[in-house]
Amino acid sequence: MRLQVTKGHGTQNDFVLIDDRTGGLDLSPRLVRALADRRAGLGGDGVIRLAPSATLPEGRDCLDTDPGATWFMDYRNADGSVAEMCGNGVRVVARFAEELGLWSDGELVLGTRAGVRRVRRTADPDDAAQPWYAVDMGPWDLPGGPAAVAAGGDAEVLVTGLAVARPALSVDVGNPHTVLAVADTDELAAVDLTTAPAVTPTPPHGTNVELVVPLGEQVDATGEVVGRLRMRVHERGVGETRSCGTGACAAAMAVRTWAGQDAPAAWLVEVPGGRVRVRALADGHVELAGPAVLVADAVVDTDALGVPTTA
Numbered sequence: 001m002r003l004q005v006t007k008g009h010g011t012q013n014d015f016v017l018i019d020d021r022t023g024g025l026d027l028s029p030r031l032v033r034a035l036a037d038r039r040a041g042l043g044g045d046g047v048i049r050l051a052p053s054a055t056l057p058e059g060r061d062c063l064d065t066d067p068g069a070t071w072f073m074d075y076r077n078a079d080g081s082v083a084e085m086c087g088n089g090v091r092v093v094a095r096f097a098e099e100l101g102l103w104s105d106g107e108l109v110l111g112t113r114a115g116v117r118r119v120r121r122t123a124d125p126d127d128a129a130q131p132w133y134a135v136d137m138g139p140w141d142l143p144g145g146p147a148a149v150a151a152g153g154d155a156e157v158l159v160t161g162l163a164v165a166r167p168a169l170s171v172d173v174g175n176p177h178t179v180l181a182v183a184d185t186d187e188l189a190a191v192d193l194t195t196a197p198a199v200t201p202t203p204p205h206g207t208n209v210e211l212v213v214p215l216g217e218q219v220d221a222t223g224e225v226v227g228r229l230r231m232r233v234h235e236r237g238v239g240e241t242r243s244c245g246t247g248a249c250a251a252a253m254a255v256r257t258w259a260g261q262d263a264p265a266a267w268l269v270e271v272p273g274g275r276v277r278v279r280a281l282a283d284g285h286v287e288l289a290g291p292a293v294l295v296a297d298a299v300v301d302t303d304a305l306g307v308p309t310t311a
């Protein structure tokens, strides 16, 4: 079968995007792995199918919550596993939906496995000429509660290159994250994330791991005081990636929690692939803003991938 796809990225977290407006594509884990393969396939940290919400049980749940959530982001990690949410992916899907003519005015209301998400167009706060997308990523939570914060964490993480396991905080942003602070940007640059960090206790559904260094505060172009942090991430189902949107949200909310109640609401998160902005909203939700870029359209021969496919 010949499969039309689009390649896109958000701060270099890259995806193969599939327009499945009929909802008929059999997106098997094998096909996901083959598409995401950087040598024998097209390459990507994940594969995202845009499908009618009405064609998936999780999509129908979203329609019950908001009948405007017509389209569903079916996100898969490069290893073929399903994940609840992808923050960079939501923005890139919004850009894709624009390109397909599915969204032009107001907010895009999108179904996801973590619930309904709303996307609006905005601009890079430091360069108004650069289009960005802002997403209400829903509620965030510390599964370990205040006790975990008081104890310095509810997990321990051992990363190759660090001599001992470090305390870490579990953060839920629709998908699971474990955030640990490292000493400085040199230590952050030196760690080896080619193998998965060892997390104790073992999270039942796995976890994404973010290593962070708080970098203080600055006043942005609008006059707002914003926090800054640098982050590297090892993603569940992928490996080290150059950015993770939900990871940036988890990292910012962890660092803000550690900093105490006077900490800024907005955080600029520097990742190897660029920067995104995270904001704690008054209703307990977290907002993620950043770029979304489509770089190519392509036709993939699924027989050549070794995964004959039907649509």
Ligand SMILES: N[C@@H](CCC[C@H](N)C(=O)O)C(=O)O
Binding pocket: 013, 046, 077, 082, 083, 084, 085, 086, 087, 088, 089, 175, 176, 208, 235, 236, 237, 238, 241, 243, 244, 245, 246, 247
């Ligand atoms: N890169 C994504 C997160 C993708 C899912 C993650 N690997 C998981 O398994 O939870 C993002 O931008 O949030």
